[in-house]
Amino acid sequence: KQEVTQIPAALSVPEGENLVLNCSFTDSAIYNLQWFRQDPGKGLTSLLLIQSSQREQTSGRLNASLDKSSGRSTLYIAASQPGDSATYLCAVLIYGQNFVFGPGTRLSVLP
Amino acid sequence: GAVVSQHPSRVICKSGTSVKIECRSLDFQATTMFWYRQFPKQSLMLMATSNEGSKATYEQGVEKDKFLINHASLTLSTLTVTSAHPEDSSFYICSARDRGAGGHLVHSREQFFGPGTRLTVL
Numbered sequence: 260k261q262e263v264t265q266i267p268a269a270l271s272v273p274e275g276e277n278l279v280l281n282c283s284f285t286d287s288a289i290y291n292l293q294w295f296r297q298d299p300g301k302g303l304t305s306l307l308l309i310q311s312s313q314r315e316q317t318s319g320r321l322n323a324s325l326d327k328s329s330g331r332s333t334l335y336i337a338a339s340q341p342g343d344s345a346t347y348l349c350a351v352l353i354y355g356q357n358f359v360f361g362p363g364t365r366l367s368v369l370p
Numbered sequence: 371g372a373v374v375s376q377h378p379s380r381v382i383c384k385s386g387t388s389v390k391i392e393c394r395s396l397d398f399q400a401t402t403m404f405w406y407r408q409f410p411k412q413s414l415m416l417m418a419t420s421n422e423g424s425k426a427t428y429e430q431g432v433e434k435d436k437f438l439i440n441h442a443s444l445t446l447s448t449l450t451v452t453s454a455h456p457e458d459s460s461f462y463i464c465s466a467r468d469r470g471a472g473g474h475l476v477h478s479r480e481q482f483f484g485p486g487t488r489l490t491v492l
Contacts, residue, residue: 291480302463302485303414348413356467357404358481360413 261286261353263361271367274341280334280364282349287327290352294323294334297346297363306347307334339368372398374466376484383454384492391449391487393464399444400466404481405437408461420447454491462487 266281282292291310295303307316307323309332315324322335336343346365350358373396383389393403401422406414418439419427426439436458438450447466451458463486 293480295483300461300488303483305480305483308480350414352481355419356402357416357419358406358414358465360406360415362413 261289261351261359263349263351263359265347265349265361265364267364268362269365269367271369272339273369274339276339276368278336278339278366280336280347280349280366282332282334282361284330284332284351284359286353287330288354289327290354290356292323292325292332292349292351293358294321294332295348295350297348299346303348336366339366341368341370344368372396372466372468372482374464374482374484376462376464376487378487379485380488380490382490382492385455386453388450388452389454389489391451391462391464391489393447393449393466393484395445395466395468395482398466398468398482400447400468401444402467403441403447404465404467405439405447405449406463406465408463408486414463417449451489454489456491459489459491462489 262285264283293308294306309316309325320337325332344367346363348363349361375394377392403420405417407417408414416429417432420439420441422441428434441447464484465481467481
């Protein structure tokens with residue numbers, strides 16, 4: 260059974276710092292991995308999608324990498340801003356076509 | 371990108387009543403939709419997979435008689451919480467997978483999430 264974990268569970272940093280959020284999954288048989296952002300009481304905003312054949316994806320200040328063989332992904336946030344404060348969810352798409360979500364990392368960027 | 375809507379966005383009901391939540395794919399056809407549930411400060415957990423024209427597949431521990439799912443068309447799936455109780459209060463989110471051009475499924479095709487429905491049972 261696929262399990263997804265995320266480290267750290269929570270993170271509080273001053274504005275301007277570069278951050279690394281970690282995601283691990285137990286079964287490398289995945290279609291893709293996706294990083295989402297969730298604001299309190301809101302739905303999901305897709306940030307980056309990495310297909311199983313890809314190594315990384317970039318969008319603006321965000322960069323996500325995927326090492327499928329080791330079951331790991333990292334989300335790198337450059338020059339963090341207070342507006343980046345949210346919960347970041349990692350999810351893998353498995354062959355049942357549904358997502359398995361990690362517990363999330365709660366990020367707080369202080370001005 | 372493709373858009374998935376949910377209605378209502380928020381509902382408050384009395385214990386014992388039934389609540390229907392709609393999930394619509396607005397500009398694409400979705401043969402498969404997924405329903406997730408999120409309790410406060412927890413991550414999303416898959417409840418069931420909804421396939422157009424067939425019965426839904428429920429995850430272990432999810433009562434199919436309590437959470438009725440209907441996927442009557444390629445753009446609409448509904449989740450009905452029957453005889454709701456306070457412990458059913460949660461955030462319900464659906465996602466939809468694009469059928470793809472020519473009706474061919476692409477297994478790695480991106481899914482699109484709805485904005486969620488906040489259910490509060492008093």
